[in-house]
Amino acid sequence: MVYLQKDNGGIYRQKIRIDNHEFFADVKADLGGEDSAPDPHDLLDSSLAACTAITLTMFAKRRGMPLESVNVDIERDSSKEKSGEYNLAMKIQFVGNLSDEQRAQLLGIVEKCPIHKLLSHATINISTTSQ
Numbered sequence: 001m002v003y004l005q006k007d008n009g010g011i012y013r014q015k016i017r018i019d020n021h022e023f024f025a026d027v028k029a030d031l032g033g034e035d036s037a038p039d040p041h042d043l044l045d046s047s048l049a050a051c052t053a054i055t056l057t058m059f060a061k062r063r064g065m066p067l068e069s070v071n072v073d074i075e076r077d078s079s080k081e082k083s084g085e086y087n088l089a090m091k092i093q094f095v096g097n098l099s100d101e102q103r104a105q106l107l108g109i110v111e112k113c114p115i116h117k118l119l120s121h122a123t124i125n126i127s128t129t130s131q
Contacts (some may be wrong), residue, residue, distance in 0.1 A: 013037060044087065045074050045128040052090070059109045060102075067098040067106070 011027040012033040025040045027033030038046075049072040060067035071093040080087060092110065094103055 048115045049074050052113045055113040066096045
C-alpha cells in the first residue's frame with residue numbers, strides 16, 4: 001500500500017511509504033518547494049525507466065534470450081508542459097549477445113510495460129475519492 005503524507009520539511013515535500021520503503025518528493029525552489037528531494041516528475045520518469053527494464057528482463061528470461069542487462073535512459077523535454085504536453089525520449093541499450101530478431105522482439109515488447117502504456121494514452125481518466 002502507498003501512503004503519502006505531509007512531511008515536516010517544505011510546503012510541497014511529501015513522504016511516500018511503500019511497505020518497508022520510505023522516500024520523499026519535493027518541487028524545485030522556483031515552483032515554491034525546497035528542492036530537498038526528487039521532483040514528482042522525476043519519480044514518474046524513473047518509474048517508467050525501471051518498469052521498462054523489468055518488463056524487458058522478464059520477457060527475455062522467459063524466452064531464454066541471452067540478455068545480460070538493459071540500460072534505459074530517459075530525457076524529458078519540459079518546454080511544452082505548461083500547455084499540457086509531456087514529452088519523454090527513451091533510449092534503450094541491450095547488453096548481451098542478441099540476434100537482430102531478438103532485439104526487434106524486445107523493442108516490440110516495450111509497449112507492454114504498464115507504465116509506458118499508461119503514459120502513451122492520449123487521454124487518461126483518473127477517479128479520486130477521499131476518506
